[in-house]
Every structure is written in structure tokens, then in C-alpha cells.
Amino acid sequence: MKFNYKYSGTSSIVNGTSSTGVSFAPDILREPTYFVGSLDKKLPFREAISALHEVVVADFNFQPKDNSEYLAWLKNEETNWIAEASAELPKIKYEIRQLQGQLKGLREQREEITRPYYKSQKEYFKYIYTRDYAAWLVLDPVITVHPDQVFFECFSKDESVYGKLSCGLDVFNNINEFKCGTTNIDYSQKLYNEFQKIRTYKDTEFKIDPKGFDVQTSGEESYREVKIDLPDSWVRGFLQVSSAMTSDKVSFDLHPIDIANFIAVLKRNKEKKGPRAIKYILKPGQPILAVFEPWNIEVACLQSIYTGNEAKEIRVWGRRRIQLLERLLPITGKFTVHLLGTGMPSFYIAHLANDMYFTLGLSGWTANDWSQATQLDLLAPRGKVPATTMQSIYLELRKDWLNTEKGIATKLNLDVQTVKQSLETFTQAGKVIYDLKNEVYRVRELKREGIDLEELRFSSSTDKEAYQLMENGEVRNLKSEVQNDKIEVTAVVSNSFKTTVVINKDLQITDGKCNCNYYYMNKMTKGPCEHILATRISFDKK
Template identity: 25%
Template sequence: MSPTDVAEVKLRYAAASDPITDDETFRLHLPTDAVRDGALVAKLSRPGVIRDALMTVADVLASDLRFKARDRADYLAYLIAQGKRVSNEVWDAQKAYLEEKFGGAEAKEESPLDPIVTVGEHGTSIEVFSTDESAYARLFLRSGDAYEAQQRTDGTTHLAIDDTLLRGIGRMRSYRASTLEFGPGPAGEGGSDGVSERDIRVPLRWLRAFGQVQAASTLPAREFELAPIDLYNVLLTLRMRRAKTSPRALRYELVPGETPRLVLEPWDQVIEGTGPAYRGATPVVVRTWGRRRLSTLARLLPHTKRVRVRLVGAGLPAYYILDLGDVELTLALSGWTDSGWAGIATFDLLVAGEVDELLARKVHDGLVAQPGGATLDELATSSERSVNEIRQVILHHMQRGTVVHDLASDRYIARSLLATPPDAETLRYRDEREQQAHRLLATKDAVRLTKVHDLGGEGTRIEGEVEDPEAHRTYKTSFTIDREGRTVDASCTSPQYRRSGLREGPTVPMIALRLMFARHQAELERARGTEAGRKLIRAETRVLVRRQAPRRATSDAPSSGGPAAANTGSITYRLSLDDREVVVRWGTHPLRMRMHRLRFSTPDDAREEYFGRLESLGEKGFIDASAAEMV
């Protein structure tokens, strides 16, 4: 698959119309794709909640946080009018304009899919995925509670959202008896007046990222509850303060038997949770990114009864499940704005391997026969297969976009993103370079880590060699991963890097080394569980944190972080093992830490000292926050 590969999708929509309304009633038509089945006429129980939920979904769909270069066309026109000489940029702009106006007349629009609407017996769901591949939302309206179905045609289709429809949704009021009509409309079947036909080209990389966000939800996760006011306090603080330095993360400190703590970086501002206590087995610290994207939930928080949070791990999506009673909204925020470097490493294990085609068809047919979906255990029991085999089959279907995971009920439901699902193999890799990197990883000893150096607050430096048997070349590559998971100071001896640096994205050796580093970290983490495995660890770094009891701000000394802020103190220990050396750093500020360097005669003595100090700090109440530091 190349970055330019696309899937051709044909859509036919009736024109959006204004709502039919008076003082007591409201009726709005939401145009859906006439090519696919799926229609509903629903009388709403709480129109105000549905209005805010639909507007939230539209906000997620429209979000695009990628960097956009400034449009300098007006400035260049001004320079030309003044008779001043300008660079070749003017000529390039003219060529681009002519190409867009005349040369591309036959070109088709390239864009992500429109919202996916699934109408079923148990309810109606609307799914959206942002253009920048960073946010996913699934809105579920429970039949009989959120609405009363007057007409229903089960199926999956697409919804056209434009400014006219959004204005109509915004006019919904809770005091009016409101009805929503999902369907192609009266003119949809005839295909004459009022119907627009559109052929769009959906990038396969977008479909792949959509499936990966779904696949990440199948991984084991730490789950806990927050009160809606806790998220409100986070959003309030972010509105009042703007971070000028990194890291810009939302950190969760989870201690069994205690309410979760939310820590806003880089200020280290603690917001004490007010929801139920965390029920996990071990204390842990998890850092998440993309906290400002939580602002899309602001309009729904007044209607929310509780918030469930699922944290899969560093660099992987964080899931927020809002329970509004008869409505549920699931928001997934990935750890990147554009799935480049992050997607390379974090989703290496989320691609389905070889699956039995007969089993895959059997599982899918079983889900189609159950409108309410099924759990992994139920599918394993009915198929007489192991849960791991069923999980691989589910990953296969998620990769193709034929199965969705309803996190609120932990059930898998059949629905197809496209009328003709793409082949799973075409979505296996992001592009050809990633495919070549996996080929190198499959070759024994072709990718070698030569040095992994912890830089403290600056991140981690990774160096390695990549041997390509087909090219008969050995490349040296290195890069630094900072505390926000971004790749900086990269270098490579490959022809692509020498030609254009990183303007064309990471090189094949860089991708291979990044994947190898992620696998190496996972192996080290698994090895820590056994005594024999510990002997294999010759170099690593662990971070441990102990949070002091919160000291609430008084009226005489108000907190600058907002009404929910608490003044807390914490001490951090950073222990590093490097062959025969143990380095201990500790302090209350990551940039002002004391250091103690210990040297030993043998690696075994250093390892014994290292693990002994870890156990001693654990007994003193320190929480292992290394997972929050990993990328």
C-alpha cells in the first residue's frame, strides 16, 4: 500500500432542508446515502440531549489539528501589483491554481468517510473519525429510551452533515415534541431534483487508522470512573492556563482504594478525583496526550451521569465513555495528531495475523445474526475456539471495517464501513516503507539496537544498525524520542535521508529500528516477572513517584490553578541500570534532581543493587511511573 492508495466510494444524498417547526413540534430530515440501506423515523424523548450529542459528534468530525501552512496568495498578488520581484513561489502558485481550475476537472474528491449510521433493533449508532486520524466518536441512542421508532429499516449507511443540517439541529429545543428522520428522502429513489451524487476517494491510510483505533480497544486496559465535574475542572484549568513548555500531558495517578488523581503537566497541578475509588490490583501512573481535544465533551458534561475511562497504555488511545442515561458517547483520543511515527510503533501488535477464512466467515455470520452483538467469550464458546483465536479474527474484521467494538457494553457488533469491504491485506501496512521495514524485521539479526541512552528530562536516545540483504547495504540510524513521544534529532545514512532529510517522512531503517525498540521494551517488561528474566536485563531505567497528601488551598492563599486545584508535593526517583553502573536521581522537580552514581565490580552486583532499591522504594509507597515515561 502506498500513501496515495484510495478506496472509491459512491454516495447519493438528498439536499438538506430546514426543519419543519412551530411552537410545539419540530421535525428534521437527516439525509442518508441512498445507495445503502438504513432508515429511521424517531420521536425523541429528550431533544435537548440529542441536540448536544449530535453537535458533539459534528465537532469531532470537523476537528483537524494538523499544521496548516499560511495562504500567501494575497500577499504575492500584492507584491506583483507593486512591481516587485518575487521568487519562484509565484510561478508555483500560478501553476497550482491553473491545475486546480482546469487540469483537475476530472479529478475526484479525496476525503474521509462521512459519518456511519447503523440502525438496528436495539438502537441507532453514529460513528465519526476525524480527518487528522486523531479522534473517534461513537454515539449510541438506545431504542425505547432515547427515542420511539415509528418507522425502521435496519442497515448501515452514511449521513451527510453540512452547515444547513447543523443549523437545523441547533434549533432543536427540549420543550418541543421533536422527530428526526434518517433516510434518503422523498427524492432519493428517483435520483432527480434535489439529489447530489458524489464519488469520493477515501485514503486507505485513513481506513487503516480507523481500524487501529478500534483494535486498540480490544487490548487489556486500566479502567476507572470519573465524576463529570472532574473533567469539567480539567477543561476549566486548560481554558485559564496555556502551557508554554513540554510535556503537555494529562497524567492519571491510580492507587488501589483511592480516587484517581488527574495531573496537568507541565505545571504538575493535581486535580483530586471525586468519583469511585480505583479498583485495580497495583498502583500505576499513565500519561495521555491530546488533552485539549477533550473540550469537545464540554456541551455534554451537564447531561452526563458518569464517565468511564479506559487507558490502554502510553502512546495508545485513551477512551472516554459518557453515560447520559438513554444515550452513550464513546470518545477515543489517539496519542498523535497525524499517525506517523506514533502509529509505527504502538500498533505493531494490533494487525491481525493469518486467520482461518472459514472461522472468520462463521464469526461474522454469527454477529450478523445477533443484532445486539456478542462478547469474546460468547464467540469463543459458540465457535469452540480459544479466546486468542477469536481475538485474531475480530482484529481481522476490524481491519476491514466490518466489526465495531461497543465499549459501553463490551460487545462486538457487525457493521460495514464500506458497501464492499477492502481486502485486509491492503490495510496491513501504512505504506510501502513500513512494509519494507517489517521485511527487515523478519530477517534474523538484520535490525540491531546498538545503544539506548536515557537522557532524563530530554527523552531517550536510540541508535542502531540496519542491514538490508537485498540492497547489500548496512545503514546506521539514530533518533531521540522526547518526553512527549515525538521523534527529534533523527539521522540516517540511507539515500532517502541524504536526499531530503525527514521531509518525506521516516526512512525504512528508522521505521525498522523504531519497531525493534518497541519490541525490545516489551520483552524487557515481560522478563521482569521472572528471576531468570531479570538476569537478562543489563540496562534499563525506572521512574517511581510518591505523591504527598493534598493540602487544599485556603481563602488566604488561593490556588492559581482554579477551584478544583490542590497543592501537593511529590518526590520522584529515577533509577538507571547500565551494565556495572547504577545511577540514582531524585528530587521534587524533573530538571533539578540530585544524582548518585554507583559502580560495581560485576554486572550481577549492580543488578542486585538496582532491583533491591526498586523493592525498597516500593515498600515506602512509591508508584512505578515508568509506563508513563515510555513511548
């Protein structure tokens, strides 16, 4: 998917003896979005924006040892071993030695010719990596200005970590002007380095430059166009975050010392075998207990009492990504943790100074990024709402830029479920995001031209196969039964697979069963199989 940006100049920071000016260059191809004010909470902002940068450059994928030199040597020695295997033939051995001598001479000539090229190439990439890391990144951060806050969003390099920094208006002083909207900002490694120079004794002006949107008839050379062809997985990852945030969660608070203890355990120990999980043991009225496997190291969170009604044990993987929160520890009052279940995504919200908070979203596993195996978009309701109704709902949300589904339903005299389904559809289209902390929907258009949903309709082969099963009439004997606050749906798919789907009041899948091999291997940790999903879709159609 192609993204086109046009920046008026570049973002910059001007550091003086008594003041600092932070100026972001916005994308002028979007609707005018700007903000001008002075930072009040300087150090918390510096640390939080730096933590967001660490999310952008993070790559927790396994990095294998570089064996390229050994493999090259191995390839060169292959001819020698072949020659040794034929050593009983003196004539062939003599000819091989002659050819090896000629080959060695040719290789030396090749190395002599190509050595300057490869040396220059190595120095060039090293220069880019150390001096301008932005050239290695894919997407500039997304910044949104709302009536009550300004927030930044980004994804990690490996697409397994989502970061969001939200700054309420109390974080700023002397707000001169602002216009709500969403834009991309020009952000570079050099800009990050300049952020480190922000100090409490300096007045710091924060500006998403409104001059970038001025109509100019000259000076066009000052504009810089950037065209990026993003993989669908990157875009889909952004779209799935809100689906994860709206799912059922187990929530509790942790003291910063608890997160510090978690990080200390991870730094002092290195696992050589699995399982590599944190097991949260939650008992009502008792301190939260975290067990680090496979060492079974227990960390008792004595200042953090679980206030839930039911005892639970939940395992989460990819735990080393929690270290991204380390820089926030000195400025955090508490952490709110939201767990979606064993092997499912989790969210850690750091409550910073005043109305500033940092949201860290982690997929189920480090290698299980948002856009592939988690498939949380498959768990979202799939009901259809008339286009005119959806348009009315979106326009109502855009009036105030944020609202709840109940608030919109009351104003438009609509059913809450209809409003919620519409908002989730807009979320999938990249026009709306769900604010996990404040529990409201916010307008945030990820792409200026809009996103072609048909292009991203099937996030995986599972999704596509499920629709084909439903459309071909392969789902039979569909039955549903209401049990307490849940609906249990059963069916037979393709005359072979017996499925059971449990749906809650919000029409979200909370459990499922199937006798296929995919379910036997993964249960529900990687999303429903095509048979469970086909049953769910058929139930919605019915």
C-alpha cells in the same frame, strides 16, 4: 481510496410551533438501512449530536502565524537590497533604478488586472467557510442501526480525534420501523444549525428516511451523487480505532466536576514550553490525582476513587482535546476513562441519559494521529484462520448484529482465540467494530464495496520492512520462554539487533526492547520498531 454516495435529496429539519421533524437522507447505493421513531430524550440528543459535530470540524494541529504578506514584501525588497550592495557602481545603480521603475509599473498593472479575481476568490471561500462548512469536510458521518441502538461515528479534521454517539432504543418513543445496517448520511452545517432549535416542548421525529430506498422510474433528478477520493490515512484511522479499544487498558471513573476542573485549568493557563502532559497518579483506594505539566498544577478528584489493584502513573498528551467534552458536562452522569499507557491513546466515555453515551477517542499526541505514528494495528494478533471458518464466524455475528467472541465460539464450537483473531481481521477490513462500553463486537461495514486489504496492508514503512526481514530469513536464534501469564520471545535480527518481545495471553505485545536507534529514541510510545515487529511475526509463523 474512492467513496461513492448517492443521496435521495438532502437531510433536513422541519421546525413548527409544536413539533420538529429530523430526516436524514441515506446513501441509497448501500443495502436499505432506515429507522423511524420519536425522540424521548430531546435535549441530551441535541447536545450530544452537537458535540459530535464539534469533533468533525476540530483541528488541533498547530496553526502557524500567517506571514504571507511579510514574505511578499520581503521578496519585493530583495532587488532593493541587491542594488544597495552594488551602490558603488553608479552606472549599474542608475540602470537598476530604471528597471525598478519599469518593474513597479508592471506590478501595478498586474495588481490592477488580478485584483477583482482575488477579491472574488477570497469572498467565495469566506462564503463557503461561514455558510456551508460541509464543503471543507471530507467524509459524511457513518450511521449504523442495530437491534439495540443507533450510533453515529466520525473523525476530526486533523484525524486525531474519534467520536461516537450511541443511542439505545430507550432514547426513542414510538419506533415505527427500522432495518439494521450501516449507511452514510447527508450532513451539513445548515443541518447542525437546525439541530439547535430542538426543544423539550416540541415532539421530535427522528428518521433515517426509508423512502430514499423506494424504486422510482421518475424523479431521478432528485438524487444527488457524491464522489470523494479519501486519503488512505483517513480510512486506516477508522480501522485502527477498534484495535486500540481491544488493547490492554487502565480504567477508572471520573465525576463530571473533575472534567470541568480539567477544562478550567486548560483555559486559564497557556503553556510556553513542554512537557504539555496530564500525569494521572493512580493509587488503590485513594482519590485520583491529575497533575498538569509544566505548571505542576494538581487537581484532586475527591469524588473519584481509584479501584485498581496496582499503583500507576500514566502521562497523556494532546490534553486540550478534552475540551470537546465541555458541552456534555450538564447532561453527563459520569465519565469512564480508559488509558492504554504513557504516550498512548486514551478513551473518555460520557454516560448520558438512559442508554445514551458518547465515546471520545484521542490519539497519543495531537500531531500523532490514529493512522500514522500510533501504529496500534501492529499490536493486534496476526494469526491466520481458514477462509471457511472466518465466513462462518462473520455470518454468525451478522445473525444478531452483535456478540462476544465467547458467545460465537460457544455457538460454533470453536476456540475463543480463533474467533477473536477472525473478528480482529474483520475489524481491520472495516466490517466489524468493537464496542468499548458494552464489550461486544458489532457488524459495521465502513465501505459498501468492501476494502482492499492489500492496498492498506502496510500502514507504514515499519510494517513493510518488518515483513521483508521475516520473509528474507533475517530473524535468527528465535527463542521463547513462558513466564507466568506472558511469553518472552528473544531473537537476533540482521546479525546485529538483539530483540526482546513480551506477549500476553491474548497474543498482544505488552513490551519490547531492541538496541536499534529507533527504539533508543522512542521506546514503545510510537509502536514497535521493524526488528521487534519482525521478531513477533516470526514467532507467530513458528
